[in-house]
Amino acid sequence: MRDLLPAAVAVVVAEPPDWEGALLPEEQAGLGDRAVTSRRREFTAGRVCARRAISALGRSPVAVPTAANRAPVWPSGVVGAITHTRGYCAAAVAPADEIRSVGLDAEQHKPLSPGVVQAICLPEEEALFPRLPSGVSWPTVVFSAKETIYKVWHPIVGTWLDFHDATVTLDPATGRFTARIAPARVAAATVHAPPATVSGRFAVDGGLVRTAAVLLPA
Ligand SMILES: CC(C)(COP(=O)(O)OP(=O)(O)OC[C@H]1O[C@@H](n2cnc3c(N)ncnc32)[C@H](O)[C@@H]1OP(=O)(O)O)[C@@H](O)C(=O)NCCC(=O)NCCS
Incomplete structure (x- = not known):
């Protein structure tokens, strides 16, 4: 993910031992008592990476609990995001005065079923796929x-x-994506300067699709 995000963002990708690491007590509630092994491993790797990324910002590697809406709770003055998929986990964090928000995601590079494509993609997005390079x-x-x-x-x-x-x-030539957010969602937002567009980068390699984006301070 380092290749997809600006230098102000600290990025940590999990190493094999991170999946077996330890949670801090404040993080345990986000996992619950009945998590299956695969969930425990991905949640743990995410928290270990998140704390290491916070350290890379020169801050104390405090616990990253889970909010009621399932989002990670970052320390004051820090924004961040976590992703995990089979065999891959990464966390990205940044100082809130330099980066307003950061997002990242990794998926297995596999075709989606037609029904899922329809649920995810708009007709205008689907219409462009035949013009893009094959093999992806x-x-x-x-x-x-x-x-x-x-x-x-x-x-x-x-x-x-x-x-x-x-x-x-x-844009496959540059590995960049741009998204226009539905005007009604932007108009309904009650925060200052809600983003009407989000721009980011993508990569398809090693059996994975990876994407990441930042918003700069409004
Ligand atoms: C939350 C969501 C985006 C996570 O993506 P995912 O591909 O399923 O899974 P990932 O492994 O990449 O990410 C999971 C992590 O997202 C983070 N997350 C969960 N809810 C979140 C939220 N509301 N805001 C920010 N991050 C969130 C958590 O850190 C979670 O990992 P953890 O539970 O181990 O801490 C997804 O499950 C979801 O709800 N999607 C529906 C909404 C959506 O995507 N709309 C499309 C808008 S264009």
Whole structure:
């Protein structure tokens, strides 16, 4: 993920031991008592990476608890995001005075079923796929971009975004994506300067689709 985010963002990708690391007591509640092994491993790797990323900002590596809405609770003055998929986990954090919000997402690079594509992609997004280079599941890239967009949007605006509330345009030549957020969602937002567009980067390699984006201070 380091390649997809600006230098102000501290990025940590999990190493094999991180999946077996330790949670701090304040983090344990976010996992619950009945988590299956795979959930425990991904949640733990995310918290270990998040704390290491906070340290990389020169701050004390405090616990990262979980809010009622499932989002991580970052220390004051820090913004961040976590992603995990089979065999891969990463966390990104940044000082809030330099970066307003950060999002990142990793997915397995696999085709989506037609029903899922329809649920995720708008007709205008689907119409562009035949013009993009072959060998990439472009709906999966759009899916990942939309997960990243939600992680950027939700911590600052606090409202839901449906998959059809963002229209994503991909530029394979530069590895950049741009998303237009549905004007009605932007108009309904009660925060100062809600983002009407979100721009980010994507990569497809190593069996993964990775996406990331930041918003700069308004
Ligand atoms: C929250 C969501 C985006 C997570 O994405 P995912 O691909 O399922 O899973 P990832 O592994 O990449 O990310 C999971 C992490 O997201 C973070 N997360 C959960 N809710 C979050 C929120 N509201 N805001 C920010 N981050 C959140 C958590 O850190 C979670 O990991 P953890 O539970 O171990 O701490 C997804 O589950 C979801 O609810 N999507 C629907 C909303 C959406 O994407 N709309 C499209 C808008 S265009």
